[in-house]
Amino acid sequence: MKTLKIPEATIIRLSVYSRYLAQVDRQGVVTISSGQIAAGTGVSPAQVRKDLAYFGEFGTRGVGYSVKDLYWHLIKILGLNTIWSVVIIGAGNLGTALTMYGGFRERGFKVVGVFDNAPDKIGSYLNGLEIYPMERMKEVIDRDKAQIAIIAVPAEAAQAVADELAETEIKAILNFAPRVLNIPSHIELRNVDLSVNLEILTFNLASRRSLKTGK
Amino acid sequence: MKTLKIPEATIIRLSVYSRYLAQVDRQGVVTISSGQIAAGTGVSPAQVRKDLAYFGEFGTRGVGYSVKDLYWHLIKILGLNTIWSVVIIGAGNLGTALTMYGGFRERGFKVVGVFDNAPDKIGSYLNGLEIYPMERMKEVIDRDKAQIAIIAVPAEAAQAVADELAETEIKAILNFAPRVLNIPSHIELRNVDLSVNLEILTFNLASRRSLKTGK
DNA sequence: GACTGTGAAGCCATTCACAGCT
DNA sequence: AGCTGTGAATGGCTTCACAGTC
Numbered sequence: 001m002k003t004l005k006i007p008e009a010t011i012i013r014l015s016v017y018s019r020y021l022a023q024v025d026r027q028g029v030v031t032i033s034s035g036q037i038a039a040g041t042g043v044s045p046a047q048v049r050k051d052l053a054y055f056g057e058f059g060t061r062g063v064g065y066s067v068k069d070l071y072w073h074l075i076k077i078l079g080l081n082t083i084w085s086v087v088i089i090g091a092g093n094l095g096t097a098l099t100m101y102g103g104f105r106e107r108g109f110k111v112v113g114v115f116d117n118a119p120d121k122i123g124s125y126l127n128g129l130e131i132y133p134m135e136r137m138k139e140v141i142d143r144d145k146a147q148i149a150i151i152a153v154p155a156e157a158a159q160a161v162a163d164e165l166a167e168t169e170i171k172a173i174l175n176f177a178p179r180v181l182n183i184p185s186h187i188e189l190r191n192v193d194l195s196v197n198l199e200i201l202t203f204n205l206a207s208r209r210s211l212k213t214g215k
Numbered sequence: 216m217k218t219l220k221i222p223e224a225t226i227i228r229l230s231v232y233s234r235y236l237a238q239v240d241r242q243g244v245v246t247i248s249s250g251q252i253a254a255g256t257g258v259s260p261a262q263v264r265k266d267l268a269y270f271g272e273f274g275t276r277g278v279g280y281s282v283k284d285l286y287w288h289l290i291k292i293l294g295l296n297t298i299w300s301v302v303i304i305g306a307g308n309l310g311t312a313l314t315m316y317g318g319f320r321e322r323g324f325k326v327v328g329v330f331d332n333a334p335d336k337i338g339s340y341l342n343g344l345e346i347y348p349m350e351r352m353k354e355v356i357d358r359d360k361a362q363i364a365i366i367a368v369p370a371e372a373a374q375a376v377a378d379e380l381a382e383t384e385i386k387a388i389l390n391f392a393p394r395v396l397n398i399p400s401h402i403e404l405r406n407v408d409l410s411v412n413l414e415i416l417t418f419n420l421a422s423r424r425s426l427k428t429g430k
Numbered sequence: 431g432a433c434t435g436t437g438a439a440g441c442c443a444t445t446c447a448c449a450g451c452t
Numbered sequence: 453a454g455c456t457g458t459g460a461a462t463g464g465c466t467t468c469a470c471a472g473t474c
Contacts, residue, residue: 008415011414011415011418012411012415014418015408015410015411015414015415016395016411019393019410020395040395041395077418077421078414078417078418078421079414079417079418079420079421079422080414080417084413084417093311093312093315093316096308097307097308097309097311097312098409100308101308101309101409102369103370103393103409103410104409104410106410107410107414109413148413148416148417148420154317155318171420172416172417172419172420174412174413174416178318180231180235180255180256180257188416188419188420190412190415190416192407192409192412193231194316194318194319194407195230195234195318195319195321195322196227196230196231197389197405198299198319198324198363198389199226199230199293199294199322200226200230200405201363201387201389201403201405202293202294202295202363202387203226203229203292204387204403205294205362205363205386205387206292206293206294207294
């Protein structure tokens with residue numbers, strides 16, 4: 001398999017395209033052009049074609065793409081043609097929200113375990129799933145062959161959780177704690193930093209303002 | 216003010232550096248080199264220096280950077296030396312989690328309003344803040360001079376919320392709904408897509424697996 | 431005529447390597 | 453000797469423009 005290096009930006013867009021295709025498919029659209037996909041997802045038509053070209057030739061010249069066809073190609077490329085078992089560590093507000101989040105279920109992610117250390121949380125239920133103490137994490141990951149872990153604990157606790165995860169069969173970690181984590185390189189890591197996203201906005205607002213005041 | 220185009224990647228890193236500096240400052244560190252910042256935040260030393268160089272000369276050759284000094288410079292650059300008033304639209308699991316999220320408060324963001332349409336939510340309290348019906352959104356934004364809105368409603372409702380926000384004085388929107396939003400260009404928009412982040416992981420896992428099986 | 435697929439060009443970000451300061 | 457600041461080199465992503473196909 002000739003996997004030329006694919007830009008991460010391309011993967012992000014493929015994910016967006018696939019959701020957009022699901023949407024227009026529900027509206028009964030059968031065929032779509034790169035220009036229409038571009039308009040619907042806020043990128044350029046050439047970009048859409050380049051992104052798709054990394055993976056094959058899915059369209060018909062002069063016509064466009066079959067919505068259903070392309071959708072399934074993208075789902076396959078993204079690895080979403082199987083169900084992924086996910087564990088969530090931390091049952092605070094964020095962990096709870098992520099456990100209940102319908103957007104994950106829609107895309108084939110299944111939360112098989114939620115863990116926390118707080119005695120008042122252990123034993124209660126989220127979406128029919130019992131919150132277990134941290135000690136049972138390895139057991140559940142093993143039992144359900146979970147491959148992805150979501151870290152939703154406070155920053156101070158994140159590295160300890162990562163260390164425990166490193167001893168399991170977990171293949172990838174999505175980290176919501178605002179800390180840089182050290183993990184062995186065979187585990188895939190992605191960070192989602194909620195504050196950083198707001199701060200990009202404030203940076204832009206702040207520098208726009210200083211342009212205005214000429215400062 | 217000579218604002219050469221700053222890469223967005225640089226802003227993201229500045230935000231990470233600033234949090235790391237706060238951390239080492241609490242540990243009593245006074246001076247730090249680009250190499251140490253790099254090690255602590257997972258980037259290259261040259262990258263750290265380049266990023267900082269966009270904004271001035273903050274270090275001393277042969278010595279390094281003053282932790283406190285550099286921290287405050289970064290806070291200023293990111294626009295975090297003032298308190299930003301934020302409204303959150305949607306009091307579901309995600310909206311609730313974001314309203315309670317301590318990470319925002321720590322960085323100077325203040326949630327001044329939470330809105331929802333569900334009758335059973337309206338009137339209840341989050342963190343001492345009453346959930347208001349959507350109709351009161353404009354009034355609150357106006358009264359509290361809120362400049363940032365966070366959209367945490369289901370995908371189908373997101374565009375309608377964006378349209379309403381476009382009629383207010385809101386300057387920036389952080390959108391958590393998995394939809395491409397149309398908004399007037401004077402409003403800054405950023406999307407945080409929780410599923411996309413998981414899907415980048417599954418893409419990597421899926422293609423790693425197909426390399427292994429030689430497929 | 432419409433639209434895809436793609437080499438080439440252009441643009442932007444990161445890394446290198448070293449001069450300059452302490 | 454140690455570390456910053458920065459022009460030059462590299463590498464990577466996006467846009468352009470057009471040949472190829474229906």
